[in-house]
Amino acid sequence: MFMAPVSLERSTAPTGFALALGLCFALLLAATAAAQGPRQLKPGWNLFSKDQDIQLGKEAAAQVEKQYTVVRDEALVQYIRRIGAKLASTPEAGGYPYSFQVVADKSINAFALPGGPAFVHTGLLAAxxxxxxxxxxxxxxxSHVALRHGTSQASKANLFQLPALLASGMLGKSGSMLxxxxxxxxxxxxxxxxxxxxxxxxxxxxxxxxxxxxKAGYNPLEMARFFEKLEASGGARGxxxxxxxxxxxxxxxxVETEIGYLPRSSYTTGSANEFARIQKLAAAVPVPPPKQAASAQPTAAPSMPQIPVSRTIREYRASAYAISYPDNWQATAAQKSQGVTLAPREGYVQGSGGGYSIGAGAVVDFASKTGDLNRDTAGLLQKLAGENADMRTQEPSKSTRVNGQPALVTILQSRSPFAGETEVDTLVTVERPEGLFFVVLIAPQSMVRNMQGAFDAMLRSIRFSPAASR
Ligand SMILES: [Zn+2]
Structure with a gap:
């Protein structure tokens, strides 16, 4: 499995960084000033636009619907939608295109994605x-959706990489954002x-x-009571x-303090009879085995998708080099270096930790150099082995040429993120004024033959720019 080491060591701070810190500081001051009385609640600092929240939520919801079993029982679905609609129509909800679905899962959980899609487990209805x-x-x-907490957190965690990625026009290309x-x-x-x-x-x-x-007429204390009940019943492993x-x-x-700031009102907890009927329906929903677990079985192994390799190529140009790649793949530039990831969408695989690794495609970047190709390549191999525990050298480095320059090619083997697959990584390294230029061509063993032609064409297409005077 190739975890891209792209641009971890270089750190030329973009000018946006100072601005971002300034904003955070200003927000901190605002929060301190509003300590008395009802708190001003506004979405925090965010690199995403509201439209990008909505697009991200749509794509993520499609993924959730594939991973979970969404309940179709009309009575249950209507019940959740009716409650949801009442809440979503309050001005505080921010006018996002909310949707509400029930998921067949006994665990006590509910979650909402940026921009509005919300999901409630049948287990939560039971509890x-x-x-x-x-x-x-x-x-x-x-409230998390309206205050945009998810994308705000993602923004703060990715100050450097996100701005260019969000600016790169991924809006409009459906399915591309995730x-x-x-x-x-x-x-x-x-x-x-x-x-x-x-x-x-x-x-x-x-x-x-x-x-x-x-605003919707429900007793707000019930929200806090439910959370405390979960806490009391579950303990640390709740x-x-x-x-x-x-x-x-x-x-x-x-919540009691907050209620004190609100206009007096009479609240309801809803109809007890109807709720009992809904709980019965929720309890009767058959819970299938989790779909993810099913796909982990070697026999199911649906995880190896068709990797599309177009014969038409397009060129990616960085200032130090140019490389061609199949035109149905995506090029994603590294934000802190001249590196780029060239891969089909099917080549990305989500790990259990939520992060993605590249199971098919290519990573191009520069590593640090001393000027000695053999020594620098060995250094890079060591670094890659440190980041990919199960990586082995399958064939030791051999000399070759890239764009007329002396180069080394090393074949590595590791565990593919695709179920039941071994991965073959072809590492090609060239000394350049900018550093040790490297390309890693990544393919699951069963796809090596199909991808070989594209990989060879990519290597042949590499053109280095004449070293700029520096
Ligand atoms: Zn929360």
Missing amino acids: ADNEAQVAGVLAHEI GQLAQLGIGLGTNSVLLKFSRTAESDADLLGTRIMA PQFLSDHPNPGNRVKA
Whole structure:
């Protein structure tokens, strides 16, 4: 499995960095000033636009629908949609295109994706005491969407790489956003930066959730009571919901204080009879084995997709070099170096940690150099082995030429991120004024033959720019 080492060592700070720090500092001051009275709740600093939140949510929801079993029971679905619609129509919800679905899963969880798609597990319906508690979870999730916590966290975690990626016009190309973000390790897996929130975000979502519930006529205390009930019943090894939504402390008290700022109102917890009927329906939903677990079995192995290799090529140009690649692959430039990843979307594989690795494609970049091709290549191999524990040298380095320059080609073997596959990585290195130029051509063993032609053409296409005077 090739975890791209792209541009970890170089760090020329883009000018945007100083600006970003300035903004964070300003936000901090604003937060301190508003310590008294009802808290001003506004979305935090964010590199994504609202439209990009919505697009990301759409793509992520499509992935969720593939991974989970979405419940089709009309009565259940209508019930969740009715509650959701009431909450989503409050001005505090920010006018996002919310959608609400039920997932057949006994674990106590619910989650919302940027821009509005929300999912509730049948296990959460079973654990709630009344409709208001379900509404509380949804109001809390809606608040994360409206306050844009997921993309704000992703922005802060990727100050350097995100701006160019977001500016690269991925809006409009349908289905492209998740794949691009995947390269920064932003996905939907465990501990995803999009779904696991800070305690500050939790406390803000509780407060906004309180306001949303109150507007919709639900007793906001039920939200905090439900979270505390989960905490009390589960302890440290409680449901997934609590690890994604860590307790900011004193939830009930904070909600009570917030209710005090709101206009007096009478609240409902919903119809007890109807809720009992819904819980029965939820309990009756058959829970299939998780789809991901099924795909981990060697016999199922659907994970090896068709890797499309177009014969038409296009050229990628960096200032130090140019390389051609199949025109149905994507080129994603590294943000801190002249490197680029050239891969089909099918070549990215999401790991259990939520990050992505490249299972088929090519990575081009520069590593540090001393001027000795053999020594520098050995240094790079050592670094790659450090980052990819199961990487072995299959064939030792041999001399070759790239664009007329002396080069080394080394064949490596590692575990492919595709189920049941071994991966073959072809490393080609050339000394250049900018550093040790390298290309890693990545293919699962069963695809090596199919990809060989494209890889050879890529290597032949490499043109180095004459060294600029520096
Ligand atoms: Zn939360």
